Amino acid sequence: MSWFDINNTLVTIPLGAGYAMSWIEAVATVFGLLCIWLASQEKTINYPFGLINVTLFAVIFFQIQLYGLLLLQLFFFCANVYGWYAWTHPSAAGKPLQVRWLSRRQLLVIVALALVGIGLLALYIDPVFATLATCSVDLLNLLGANLDMPQLQPDEFPLWDAMITVLSLIAQVLMTRKFVENWMLWVLVNIVSVGVYAAQGVYAMAIEYAILTFIAANGTREWIATAKANGSRSAFTQGASS
Known part of the structure; x- marks a missing residue:
């Protein structure tokens, strides 16, 4: 079980004062990168990698007492299970799920939900994550963990954290339905994450998200080409032709 201990250091990265990367963090990161890369290639096998990634990060967040983020991993776990199912089963019309763009109406709804969600979460982020941590x-205590309730500090970047959280949830859902826009959201999420992690001095995570930014940008390019081949047009193109 020591392999799962975040204090079981694999390597100390010479960044800042030195960043001790544990075995579990290293493996979780590798599986996360592989998951995103395989998803950008529209490979269904990305989902097993994603399930391992979110499970290991749940263990990490449990150990460092970030219980709100731990609970979010449960959402991502369920989203990966659903995405795996959706990508491998035909729709009600008997057709396989295809890469496509959101319609204009769907895009407007998503933008509205994102703006409202980010605004509300930025305003109430401390009580929201305190509630998630409490839950x-x-x-976990019902399962016999016998944990003390954590004392959470106020969020240092409420707006940026709210943006990362809300857009990540939306992007994950859009990915399960093979909408091109999911990659554009991931690009934005990753760019903001790089800035937040760098500002907090977590340089290894900043580098990881910089890599994810390039993978998401490549995913955007490839899925745009696939959607075009599938006969799907972006909301802007739909508007221009109507």
């Missing part, structure tokens, strides 16, 4: 601890 996580209560759930």
